[in-house]
Amino acid sequence: MTAATAMPLVEAKGLTRVFDVSKPWLNRVIEGEPKALLKAVTGISFTIGQRETLALVGESGSGKSTAARMVVGLLRPTAGTVTIDGVDMWATARAAERQKLRRRLQMIFQDPYASLNPRWRVDRIIADPIKAFGLARDSAEIEHRVGELLKLVGLDPADGVKYPHEFSGGQRQRICIARALSSNPEFIVCDEPTSALDVSVQAQILNLMRDLQDRLGLSYLFISHNLAVVRHMATRIGVMYLGRIVELAPSAELFTSPRHPYTRLLMDALPDLGMSGRPRRPIEGEIPNPITPPPGCAFHPRCPWSYEPCSVDLPELVDLGGRMAACHAVAAGRI
Amino acid sequence: MSEPVLSVRNLEVAFPTRRVTLTAVDDVSFDIARGEVLGVVGESGAGKSLTGAAVIGLLEPPGRIVGGEVRLNGRRIDNLPPEEMRKIRGRRIGMVFQDPLTSLNPLYRIGDQIIETIRTHSDISESQARERAIALLQEAGIQGARARIDSYPHEFSGGMRQRVVLALALCAEPDLLIADEPTTALDVSIQAQIIALLKRLCRERGTAVMLITHDMGVIAETADRVAVMYAGRIAEIGPVRDVVQRPHHPYTKGLMGAIPTTVGSATRLVQIPGSMPRLGAIPPGCAFNPRCAQAFARCRLERPEPMPAGQSQAACWLVAEAAAGARA
Amino acid sequence: MNELSPPNRVIPPTPLGGGVGRAAPRSRLAAFLDSDLLHSFLESKLVVLAALVSVLIVGAAILAPLIAPHNPYDLKSLSLLDSNTPPAWEKGGDPRFLLGTDDQGRDIFSTILYGTRSSLMIGIGAVLLSSILGLSLGLWAGYAGGRVDSVIMRIADVQLTFPAILTALLIDGVLLAVFRSYRIEGNTSFVLVLAIGLSTWVQYARTVRGVTLVERNKEYVEAARLIGLHSFKIMFQHILPNVLGPVLVIATINLALAILTEATLSFLGVGLPPTEPSLGTMIQIGNKYLFSGSWWMVAFPGLTLALLALAVNLLGDWLRDALNPKLR
Numbered sequence: 001m002t003a004a005t006a007m008p009l010v011e012a013k014g015l016t017r018v019f020d021v022s023k024p025w026l027n028r029v030i031e032g033e034p035k036a037l038l039k040a041v042t043g044i045s046f047t048i049g050q051r052e053t054l055a056l057v058g059e060s061g062s063g064k065s066t067a068a069r070m071v072v073g074l075l076r077p078t079a080g081t082v083t084i085d086g087v088d089m090w091a092t093a094r095a096a097e098r099q100k101l102r103r104r105l106q107m108i109f110q111d112p113y114a115s116l117n118p119r120w121r122v123d124r125i126i127a128d129p130i131k132a133f134g135l136a137r138d139s140a141e142i143e144h145r146v147g148e149l150l151k152l153v154g155l156d157p158a159d160g161v162k163y164p165h166e167f168s169g170g171q172r173q174r175i176c177i178a179r180a181l182s183s184n185p186e187f188i189v190c191d192e193p194t195s196a197l198d199v200s201v202q203a204q205i206l207n208l209m210r211d212l213q214d215r216l217g218l219s220y221l222f223i224s225h226n227l228a229v230v231r232h233m234a235t236r237i238g239v240m241y242l243g244r245i246v247e248l249a250p251s252a253e254l255f256t257s258p259r260h261p262y263t264r265l266l267m268d269a270l271p272d273l274g275m276s277g278r279p280r281r282p283i284e285g286e287i288p289n290p291i292t293p294p295p296g297c298a299f300h301p302r303c304p305w306s307y308e309p310c311s312v313d314l315p316e317l318v319d320l321g322g323r324m325a326a327c328h329a330v331a332a333g334r335i
Numbered sequence: 336m337s338e339p340v341l342s343v344r345n346l347e348v349a350f351p352t353r354r355v356t357l358t359a360v361d362d363v364s365f366d367i368a369r370g371e372v373l374g375v376v377g378e379s380g381a382g383k384s385l386t387g388a389a390v391i392g393l394l395e396p397p398g399r400i401v402g403g404e405v406r407l408n409g410r411r412i413d414n415l416p417p418e419e420m421r422k423i424r425g426r427r428i429g430m431v432f433q434d435p436l437t438s439l440n441p442l443y444r445i446g447d448q449i450i451e452t453i454r455t456h457s458d459i460s461e462s463q464a465r466e467r468a469i470a471l472l473q474e475a476g477i478q479g480a481r482a483r484i485d486s487y488p489h490e491f492s493g494g495m496r497q498r499v500v501l502a503l504a505l506c507a508e509p510d511l512l513i514a515d516e517p518t519t520a521l522d523v524s525i526q527a528q529i530i531a532l533l534k535r536l537c538r539e540r541g542t543a544v545m546l547i548t549h550d551m552g553v554i555a556e557t558a559d560r561v562a563v564m565y566a567g568r569i570a571e572i573g574p575v576r577d578v579v580q581r582p583h584h585p586y587t588k589g590l591m592g593a594i595p596t597t598v599g600s601a602t603r604l605v606q607i608p609g610s611m612p613r614l615g616a617i618p619p620g621c622a623f624n625p626r627c628a629q630a631f632a633r634c635r636l637e638r639p640e641p642m643p644a645g646q647s648q649a650a651c652w653l654v655a656e657a658a659a660g661a662r663a
Numbered sequence: 664m665n666e667l668s669p670p671n672r673v674i675p676p677t678p679l680g681g682g683v684g685r686a687a688p689r690s691r692l693a694a695f696l697d698s699d700l701l702h703s704f705l706e707s708k709l710v711v712l713a714a715l716v717s718v719l720i721v722g723a724a725i726l727a728p729l730i731a732p733h734n735p736y737d738l739k740s741l742s743l744l745d746s747n748t749p750p751a752w753e754k755g756g757d758p759r760f761l762l763g764t765d766d767q768g769r770d771i772f773s774t775i776l777y778g779t780r781s782s783l784m785i786g787i788g789a790v791l792l793s794s795i796l797g798l799s800l801g802l803w804a805g806y807a808g809g810r811v812d813s814v815i816m817r818i819a820d821v822q823l824t825f826p827a828i829l830t831a832l833l834i835d836g837v838l839l840a841v842f843r844s845y846r847i848e849g850n851t852s853f854v855l856v857l858a859i860g861l862s863t864w865v866q867y868a869r870t871v872r873g874v875t876l877v878e879r880n881k882e883y884v885e886a887a888r889l890i891g892l893h894s895f896k897i898m899f900q901h902i903l904p905n906v907l908g909p910v911l912v913i914a915t916i917n918l919a920l921a922i923l924t925e926a927t928l929s930f931l932g933v934g935l936p937p938t939e940p941s942l943g944t945m946i947q948i949g950n951k952y953l954f955s956g957s958w959w960m961v962a963f964p965g966l967t968l969a970l971l972a973l974a975v976n977l978l979g980d981w982l983r984d985a986l987n988p989k990l991r
Contacts, residue, residue: 059522074885095891102891115882119904125883132890168610169379179886198378198549203593203604210603225523228595232604255597269527270597271552275576282531283524286492353702 007086008047009219010071010187015080017041017066021291036291040066042243043080048187051213053220055230055251057266058240061287064223065191067240071221072107072189084187103133106180110192112172116164122175123160126150129183149178154208170201177208181216189221194229206232227270231255239263242290242298249323259325261303261335297328305329338409339366340510340543341390346413347402348382348389350614357614359385359398361567364641367511372537372544374558374575376551378590380611382567383547387513389413390545391428392420408510426456429504429542433516435496438503439488445472445499446484449506456507468506475502476532494525498532505536512537515547530557551594555579563587566612566622568638573647583644584651585627621652629653704985713977720971724779731773732759736939741768747952750959763959765948767937771959774940775967781941782968785855786921792860794914797867802898802906804868805875816872819865830862831924835933851935859924866913874906915979919972926968942968 019038022028028035041063048054056064069075071082073089082089084101092098106129109115116125123146129135136142147157153174164172173193180188190209194202210233212218224230230237230251237254239247239262247260258264265283285302288294294301300310309315309328317324318331329335348360360382367373377383388394390405392412405413412423424430432438440448449468450461459467465484472480475498488496497517504512514533518526534557537544546558554561554575562572563584571584582588592605609626612618618625624634633652641648642655704710723730734740745768749756756763762771804815822830835858842854878884879902887897926943928934930950935941937948942964949960 059524069885072889074888099891102889107886107889109882109885111882115886117883117901117905120901128887128892129890132892170610176886183890199551200378200590200593200607201610203595203606206595207603207606226595227523228597231597232595232602266523267597269524271527271550271556273552273555273579273591273594273596274598275555275579282527286494286525287522 008049009052009085010048010221011083012047012067012071013045013081013083015041015044015067015070015082016078017063017070017075018078038291039243039293040290041070044238044240044243044245045080046238046245046248048219048221050186050219051217052236053213053222053234055222055224055234055237056240056245057224057227057230057237059225059287061242061290062240063243063290064225064240068107068189068191068221068223072105073102074107099133103129103135103183104185105187105189106183106185107189107191108173108176108180108193110195112169112176112196113164115176116172118164120163121160122150122162122164122167125164125175126160126179126182129179133183135183145182146178149182150175152181152212153178154204168201169197170204173197173201173205174208177205177212181212185218187219187221189223191223192225193222195225202229209233227266239266242288242293244298244326245317245324246299246327247323247325248317249325253323259320259323259330259335260327261305261329262299265302265304297326305335307334337369339368340408341367341545342406342409343386343390343403344406345403346386346389346400346405348385348394348398349401350398352397355615358401358617359567359614360389362403363564363567363569364403365562365569365572367543367545369510369543370538370541371560372534372546372558374554374561375545375547375564376549376554376561377564378549378611380566380614381564383549383564384515386564387430387515387545387547391424391430391513392417393424393430425452425509426507427510429507429509429512431497431500431504431512431514431517433519435493435500435520436488438500439496441488444485444487445491449484449499449503452503453506468502471502471506472499474536475499476528477502493521494528497521497525497529501529501532501536505540505542508540509542511543511545513545513547516549517546518553519548519550526553527556533557551579551591563590566617567614568622569641569650570623571644571647571649571651572641573645573649577646581645583647583649583654584623585629585653586623587649589626621650704981707981710977710981713974713981716970716974717978720779720967720974721783723776724783727773727776727780731770731776732761733770733773735769735774735777738938743768747957749957762963763957765945765960766952766957769940771945771963774945775942775964778940778942778945778964779967779971781852781935781939782922782925782943782971785852785859785925785941786918788852788856789859789863789921789925790914790918792856793863793917794867794910796860797864798871798903798906798910800864801868801871802875802902805872806879806894806898806902812872815868819868822862823865827862827920828924828927831858831928832931832933834858834861835928839933855925855928855934858928859921862924863917863921866917867910870909870913871906874909875902878902878905912979912983915982916976919975919979922968922975923972 017040019040020035021038022035023033044067046054056067058064066075070077076090084104087101089101092101123143126146126149127142130142130145136145146160150157150159155171155174164175167175194205197205206229209220213220220233222230222233234251236248236250238245239260241262247254247258247263254263258267265281268281269283281304283302288298288301294311296309296311296313297306297315300306303310307329313328315326315328315331317326344364346360346363347358350357350359363386365373375383375386385394385398389400394400400413404411407423407427412420439445446465446468449471450464453459453464453467469480469484472484477483477495477498491499517533518529521529530553533544546554548554558575560573561575561578563570563578563586565586571578571582571587578587579591582591589605589607593607595604607626612622620635620637621639624630627634639650639652639655641650644654745757745760745764746766748760748764750763751758751761760770760772764770765774800815804812835854838854838857884897884901887901925934925941926946929941929943930947932947935944937944940948945964946961946968949957949964953961
């Protein structure tokens with residue numbers, strides 16, 4: 001079974017999420033203001049295969065966290081679909097079916113301090129999914145499984161009786177990973193799992209996640225704002241800007257030849273640890289307000305390569321042979 | 336060589352708790368010359384923020400300086416009474432914090448906050464101070480400063496606010512600027528802008544900068560010299576090119592290897608086993624020895640002082656061994 | 664130690680787990696004896712005194728049937744000839760009645776013991792009712808949001824416009840009338856618990872709702888929703904334990920208030936009947952005789968009530984302060 005013909009494990013089509021952040025009706029009438037709609041995510045599509053890691057990279061306001069929550073079922077999309085192994089997550093009406101689907105996906109969050117209930121013991125936290133999906137026969141089996149999971153993530157099974165505050169940030173993230181693995185999922189969404197950790201701890205956690213992926217055949221959707229981190233984890237990378245995917249390419253290709261202007265400037269903005277003194281072009285301006293985005297391409301006010309169509313037409317994702325970019329200049333071969 | 340702007344010698348900061356006294360900063364020494372940027376880098380718990388707080392006299396009790404001295408332009412400032420220290424803070428030493436949202440008072444216009452600071456430290460009229468403030472904001476890269484000077488902090492974005500905070504810190508023309516994680520809360524693209532701004536403003540004024548951060552990338556971009564801190568001690572200190580590209584201390588080497596990069600191979604990251612010891616449980620000898628692959632007997636017994644290693648100094652017995660070997 | 668440097672303040676680091684180089688988890692008792700909570704308790708002499716007084720009074724009340732020299736509820740044992748006897752140490756006092764007797768010939772000391780018992784039972788009952796009710800409604804309002812939240816909070820707001828004592832009086836009066844019309848006897852305690860309990864739930868609901876609003880957005884709640892847990896389970900198993908801290912503090916302070924409210928209602932004549940007097944009823948009875956010289960009928964119950972309320976209040980205050988840093 002080749003990768004090309006196998007059905008992807010996760011498929012997102014035209015995912016959109018709009019938040020109504022308008023002021024209350026009375027205020028709007030008195031102040032004469034229109035409704036304010038925040039388009040957090042607009043029309044994103046991607047696929048993730050078995051044992052694959054797709055990364056979504058973007059800065060604040062890019063909508064990557066919102067997208068992650070839609071994929072995992074925590075947030076209902078305003079439009080678009082998410083299918084896991086062919087089953088549409090939001091169309092399934094029966095609770096039992098949805099539970100079966102839920103078992104196959106899990107999530108690891110960004111803040112290791114808020115992702116563990118401070119009043120619960122660690123073993124109870126990890127056992128929660130096991131109990132919720134009825135995966136063990138009795139408490140002895142649960143205890144055994146929790147111990148195994150703790151060992152799997154590099155902790156001591158005896159740590160199960162402790163409370164989260166007795167652990168460091170890196171250790172807590174390991175506990176979160178153990179919890180995510182306890183329901184034997186096939187697909188894990190990781191929302192900036194190492195952003196709150198120190199560099200050396202981050203290295204440990206990223207290595208652990210890669211090892212687990214190899215051992216257990218997991219697929220990851222990896223959300224991050226750090227291109228360098230993503231390079232070590234992802235097979236393919238999607239760059240997001242103001243709710244849209246502006247570039248989607250295999251990891252190695254993205255780094256050797258970024259096409260979209262935003263990707264290029266983002267790479268340039270990364271600090272130069274090699275201290276090569278290469279000439280860099282700083283990105284001007286700020287991320288625009290998602291309630292009132294610029295017309296045409298959302299990036300055009302900050303883009304050094306923008307020309308006439310950029311402020312008029314929204315560029316679509318164009319297939320460039322194994323990779324995609326949403327840019328008029330790239331599509332026209334200008335850059 | 337002219338006298339350094341900031342001179343810290345054998346600084347010790349301790350926190351007495353009910354059971355035991357914790358030493359958070361243990362015998363730290365460094366200098367910062369005029370116009371120089373010293374990066375103080377370390378992971379959380381290394382004591383870098385506390386060092387900055389100790390220098391500017393903002394240690395939160397029960398923490399206090401229990402040893403060593405801090406000199407600003409030759410004059411001791413660590414033992415000054417609070418009233419004297421207050422005059423120095425803001426005028427001679429400026430500070431920039433991590434979160435631009437909480438650094439500015441949300442109830443006052445930014446213009447008022449800058450003007451207030453200017454007038455506290457120099458005797459000029461309201462309108463003159465206003466002109467100075469507008470000029471400062473323009474220098475900090477805020478477009479339309481004349482109009483925006485009367486805006487409130489929440490009307491600015493994070494990056495803009497950090498520019499205002501920088502302007503505020505430099506408005507009294509201090510000799511020293513302490514920046515504690517100034518770009519950590521900002522997006523990558525904005526980070527680059529703020530770093531460039533910091534460098535330019537300080538270079539123009541000849542301000543000495545103590546840049547505290549956990550981000551080696553920011554250090555590589557901004558600093559002239561860097562001090563790597565571990566468990567309250569300095570592990571390595573030297574010119575930034577030296578420390579980043581040819582580190583001598585095993586911790587620095589491990590740290591550099593653990594940082595993900597966009598060049599080179601994308602394989603496993605170098606991982607230092609274990610974690611930084613908690614304050615009450617620092618091992619005897621070298622604080623890093625339990626995690627160090629090259630540790631030998633002396634490392635577990637005697638604490639190493641920073642000793643010459645190439646153009647830098649590293650607190651590591653391996654360096655002493657290498658030097659002895661070279662001499663033999 | 665926090666991985667994210669806290670902005671603008673350098674918080675002293677705390678050794679993880681409250682110990683120095685602790686290997687295995689200690690027993691819960693050992694951990695409690697060594698804890699900061701116990702030590703802050705022992706350091707405040709006033710609080711220790713308050714705790715002792717509370718224990719004394721509560722203990723005496725519980726043991727009332729065993730230690731009371733007489734049974735004041737046994738109407739047959741009373742003799743009007745014994746009425747209005749001064750305390751034993753006064754002229755005309757009777758050694759049988761340590762603190763004197765009231766107008767029915769009841770021994771004041773025994774009545775205080777039994778009366779405190781009633782007051783405590785009603786007080787604790789009322790606090791249990793209001794806390795459970797307030798907790799549940801607060802959790803529901805905070806978690807569900809939207810219309811549920813609006814409705815519950817509006818009801819709460821409306822109730823708050825009336826003084827609690829008035830609400831209690833209202834409920835008390837209505838329920839008593841209902842019970843009497845159906846000829847249900849002996850339910851005054853139950854009615855009082857309902858009345859006081861229903862008049863004070865709002866405080867709990869408001870506080871719990873606030874905490875729930877914060878906790879609901881935390882990732883551990885998202886993790887629970889992720890595995891398809893029912894809202895009810897999430898509210899009561901996941902969020903509830905985090906909300907108990909403030910509830911406990913409010914409950915302790917409200918206990919004093921509940922006891923005083925019961926006393927007030929009894930004083931007003933709508934509380935416990937004169938045949939089974941509580942502290943409040945005793946004060947009401949004694950009030951009539953105050954100016955005719957029988958001061959002991961008011962003084963001793965009043966003193967007991969004041970001491971009990973004060974002691975419980977102090978304990979509640981200390982608990983709130985002691986629990987605060989942990990809640991951070």
